[in-house]
Amino acid sequence: MASPVAVITGTRKGIGRHLAENFLARGWSVAGCSRDASDLQHPSYAHYQLDVADEAAVRRMVSDVTRRFERVDVLVNNAGIAAMNHVLLTPGSSVERIFSTNVLGTFLFARECAKVMVRQKSGRIVNFATVATPLNLEGEAAYAASKAAVESFTRVMARELAPFGITVNAVGPTPVETDLVRNVPAEKMERLLRMQAIQRYGTFEDIVNVVDFFLREESAFVTGQVIYLGGVC
Amino acid sequence: MTPQAIESLVVESAHLIAPQHARGSIRAETSLFGKDGILDSMALVQLVVEIEQRLQTEHRVDVSLTDERAMSRAKSPFRTVATLSAYIAALAGEAKPLG
Numbered sequence: 001m002a003s004p005v006a007v008i009t010g011t012r013k014g015i016g017r018h019l020a021e022n023f024l025a026r027g028w029s030v031a032g033c034s035r036d037a038s039d040l041q042h043p044s045y046a047h048y049q050l051d052v053a054d055e056a057a058v059r060r061m062v063s064d065v066t067r068r069f070e071r072v073d074v075l076v077n078n079a080g081i082a083a084m085n086h087v088l089l090t091p092g093s094s095v096e097r098i099f100s101t102n103v104l105g106t107f108l109f110a111r112e113c114a115k116v117m118v119r120q121k122s123g124r125i126v127n128f129a130t131v132a133t134p135l136n137l138e139g140e141a142a143y144a145a146s147k148a149a150v151e152s153f154t155r156v157m158a159r160e161l162a163p164f165g166i167t168v169n170a171v172g173p174t175p176v177e178t179d180l181v182r183n184v185p186a187e188k189m190e191r192l193l194r195m196q197a198i199q200r201y202g203t204f205e206d207i208v209n210v211v212d213f214f215l216r217e218e219s220a221f222v223t224g225q226v227i228y229l230g231g232v233c
Numbered sequence: 234m235t236p237q238a239i240e241s242l243v244v245e246s247a248h249l250i251a252p253q254h255a256r257g258s259i260r261a262e263t264s265l266f267g268k269d270g271i272l273d274s275m276a277l278v279q280l281v282v283e284i285e286q287r288l289q290t291e292h293r294v295d296v297s298l299t300d301e302r303a304m305s306r307a308k309s310p311f312r313t314v315a316t317l318s319a320y321i322a323a324l325a326g327e328a329k330p331l332g
Contacts, residue, residue, distance in 0.1 A: 059297070063289045115282045163275065 003044075005029045005069040007062070007113055009052050009105065010079030012038045014178040018204040019076055019211065020045065031065040034079070052079045052105030062112035071120055074215060075113040077106045077127045077150075082143040084184060095142045102146035107153060110168070114161055122165045126214050127154050129172035131232040135195050139188075147172075151226050158224030167220065171210040172228035174202040197231020234292055234325055240318040246283040247314065250276050261315040270312075277311060284321065296324040 006023050010016035011032025017040065020030045024042050032038065033048040040047065046068060050057040065072060081101045083094050110125055117123025129151050132144040151170060158168040174196055175181045175189060193199045210227050213219060234242075240261060247263075248256045251271050254263075264270045266277045281298050288294040303310055303320065310320035 059295060063295060066286075067290060115286055118279065118282050119286055 002071075003027045003029055004073040005031070005065070005071050006074040006076065007031045007065060007072055007109065008076045008078055009033055009109055011040065011047070012036055015173070015176065015204055015207055016076075016078040019078065019208060022208055023074075029069050031061070031069065033061060051101075052109060053100035055108055058105075058108040058112055062109070062116065066116050072113045072116040073120075073123060075109055075123070075125045076211060077109055077125070079105055080128055080147075082140065084139045084143075086139060087141045090142060098142045098146050099149070102143070103149045103153070106150050110153070110157060114157075114164075114166060117166045118161075118164045120165075123161075123167075124215050125157070125161075125166065125168040126211050127151075127168070127170040129154070129170040129226050129228070131172050131174050131196070131228050131230060133172070134228065134232055135192070137192065154226065155224045162223060165220075167214065167223035169214045169223060170226040171207055171214070172226055172232070173207050174228075174230035174232065176202045176204065176207070195232070200230075202229050234294065234322075236318065236322055239321050239325070240314060242284065242287060243314050243318050243321070246280055246287065247271065250279045250283060259314060261313070261318070263314050265313055265317060266311045267309070281311075284317075288321070288325070294325050294328055296321065296328045298324070300324075 006028055008016050008020050008030060011020045012034035016032065020032050020040060023030050024044055029044040031046045031048065032040070033050050033052065035049065035051055037049055038047040046065065048061045050061060052058065079101060081098055083098060085094065106127055113125065114123065127150050130144065130147045132140045133148045133151065137144055154168050154170045161168055175192060181189060193201070206229050210229065214222065244256065244259045247259050247265065248254060254271050266272050272280060285296065285298055288296060298321070310316050
């Protein structure tokens with residue numbers, strides 16, 4: 001069988017980049033995207049510069065990926081943004097931006113990749129949730145709400161796509177030391193970590209492990225699930 | 234794409250999705266969805282995906298058959314092979330070819 005083809009959003013840096021390199025090291029083909037150009041160079045990697053909330057651009061990318069690689073086996077909807085702020089100090093434009101990237105972006109990529117997967121009668125979609133949703137973290141109202149929408153979308157889409165052999169799940173990472181949390185005061189991060197059963201930062205490997213679980217052939221009976229890391233429930 | 238090519242794409246796709254209906258039995262006036270339609274709602278979803286993907290990959294035409302205009306039309310374009318073919322022809326005429 002030809003090597004699997006994965007579409008990963010938000011591959012310029014952080015978790016998305018790590019996932020892309022990890023899949024490439026296994027011999028997979030990977031199509032990634034980000035707003036800015038990427039310096040990831042690999043013969044089996046194709047990068048697309050786009051905004052994940054731009055419907056026409058997403059359609060063009062998935063269409064091009066399908067022509068180039070002839071299939072899409074895996075979609076990892078990693079691209080996401082956060083903004084920490086008290087509700088009373090949050091501009092509407094910030095909420096719009098967060099929902100555009102986190103919810104609309106996830107929706108558009110899932111829809112377009114699922115169209116390819118429906119014809120293959122197989123596929124795996126992994127979305128990104130967050131522990132901020134079940135923990136109801138103060139200062140993260142818009143971010144947590146956007147990821148709550150992703151969770152709901154994951155569960156409904158899992159039902160709609162099950163007849164086509166496609167599973168849809170989500171991983172809910174704890175804070176990982178990436179750009180998303182670098183600007184948060186240390187005291188606040190400590191308080192957050194204390195809310196986890198296992199009180200440490202997550203690592204990229206922790207996330208890859210859960211993504212891998214969803215992608216395993218043996219996980220064909222697992223869909224509509226959200227797995228939080230760090231013992232958050 | 235010629236109107237004939239579009240119609241035969243619709244017929245081929247409908248046959249693929251509903252193989253119990255022989256190719257020759259699916260004609261322009263065949264009802265696809267709704268009263269006496271040969272497709273249930275799940276099969277209609279598959280038909281839309283099949284046609285969109287074939288237009289993209291085989292004809293390099295990028296159209297969305299489920300845009301807001303289609304959904305808000307008083308008369309659904311998904312009624313018959315002929316109405317769907319005409320709808321696709323109209324959309325393809327407006328579409329920018331893929332690069």
